[in-house]
Amino acid sequence: MADASDADRQAVEPDAGEVLSVSQLNDRIASVVQDTPALNSVRCIGEVTDLHQNSTALYFTLTDGDAELPCLLWANRYREMDADLEDGTEVILEGDIDYWVEGGKIDLKPWEVIVVGYGDQAAAVERLRSELEERGWFEDEQKQQPPAFPERVGVVTSLRGDARYDIQNAIHEQDPTADILVKDATVQGSEAPTSIANGIHHLDRSEDVDAIIVGRGGGSDSNLQAFNTERVAEAIITSNTPIVTAIGHTDDRLIADQVADIATITPTAAGEYIVNSREEFLASEVKPLEQHLEAEYETFQQEHEHEQELAEAVGEAAAPEGVAPVYYKAAIAVLLLLLLLITGLWLGVI
Amino acid sequence: MANDAEIHDRLSRVEEIIGQLDADECDLEEGTQLHEEGQELLAEVREILDEGSGEVVELE
Numbered sequence: 001m002a003d004a005s006d007a008d009r010q011a012v013e014p015d016a017g018e019v020l021s022v023s024q025l026n027d028r029i030a031s032v033v034q035d036t037p038a039l040n041s042v043r044c045i046g047e048v049t050d051l052h053q054n055s056t057a058l059y060f061t062l063t064d065g066d067a068e069l070p071c072l073l074w075a076n077r078y079r080e081m082d083a084d085l086e087d088g089t090e091v092i093l094e095g096d097i098d099y100w101v102e103g104g105k106i107d108l109k110p111w112e113v114i115v116v117g118y119g120d121q122a123a124a125v126e127r128l129r130s131e132l133e134e135r136g137w138f139e140d141e142q143k144q145q146p147p148a149f150p151e152r153v154g155v156v157t158s159l160r161g162d163a164r165y166d167i168q169n170a171i172h173e174q175d176p177t178a179d180i181l182v183k184d185a186t187v188q189g190s191e192a193p194t195s196i197a198n199g200i201h202h203l204d205r206s207e208d209v210d211a212i213i214v215g216r217g218g219g220s221d222s223n224l225q226a227f228n229t230e231r232v233a234e235a236i237i238t239s240n241t242p243i244v245t246a247i248g249h250t251d252d253r254l255i256a257d258q259v260a261d262i263a264t265i266t267p268t269a270a271g272e273y274i275v276n277s278r279e280e281f282l283a284s285e286v287k288p289l290e291q292h293l294e295a296e297y298e299t300f301q302q303e304h305e306h307e308q309e310l311a312e313a314v315g316e317a318a319a320p321e322g323v324a325p326v327y328y329k330a331a332i333a334v335l336l337l338l339l340l341l342i343t344g345l346w347l348g349v350i
Numbered sequence: 351m352a353n354d355a356e357i358h359d360r361l362s363r364v365e366e367i368i369g370q371l372d373a374d375e376c377d378l379e380e381g382t383q384l385h386e387e388g389q390e391l392l393a394e395v396r397e398i399l400d401e402g403s404g405e406v407v408e409l410e
Binding site for chain 2: 289293
């Protein structure tokens, strides 16, 4: 642009030290995106993930396994297309890269969608799922029941993630006395499967860990791929310690969830599940039993005291009478004297 | 180790004691002893529930 105007040049070369508002900066980014020919009419191949829609548009992420790009397809345009999109569909999209100024987000808005087939990643997950199902890894017989009152809970997650604190807080909310052992793990990316599996093995070998929570916060399907791997599934199925998954997502089709003894949909839910509420248990189990014991003993005691009183009364009634009245004794004495007199007369003594 | 068995065993014994008192199978002195045993067991359950420090250990 040899004869660019001053205004144009200013847009490209801002004053050094100039402080922009977020809106101004986002406007500037939008201009760059809009005015870059390389970002218009692009064609991109990838796999559809995290598809959701409303009456206005379809929102999904296009991924090649290493990188992701948010996409937005207007609903009226989609209805005109001969394309049926779902998670795992491999597509070639043609459209423009757009920058949403208010939200500060970039996305691809396709006007053309060519369905290539079913994505490699999704197909691989389905193959693994079928294989593990054949091995019986999803069977209920394989499931262990976590204890209701664990002394120590193991957690495999990122030490720096929110999930770790959600789990911790939920556990201590229910039972402040439970100990928690947090094993740091990489929960996304190519290192994640090994890291998560090693974390599970490590805690499983700790004899004093009563139950293990494996989890992370929500994320795109690609972010959660580690939980769809054989490495993690194997660590879960071979664990002697009961495993509860706590992966923040709405899709219940993660392989780790299917293999786990218990699957919960958020880290908080896992924390709440893994320990019984101490207060609730006292109120619902211990206190009523205490009251029952006291009531039963009171009844027992009253019955026995009543019986004792009756026995005493019977005893008193059966006991010999006390000293006879004086006149009765006198009568006996007179009778004895008479007997002696008669005897005397009869013997001719008198 | 998890406390499930310890708690469960004690509560089961208390239920047994309640049954014995209800069935009236013993004299007053024995009943009083059973009642005291039940009270002790329930106190132990509370103690078990209070055990532990709630510590958080991080493993890199």
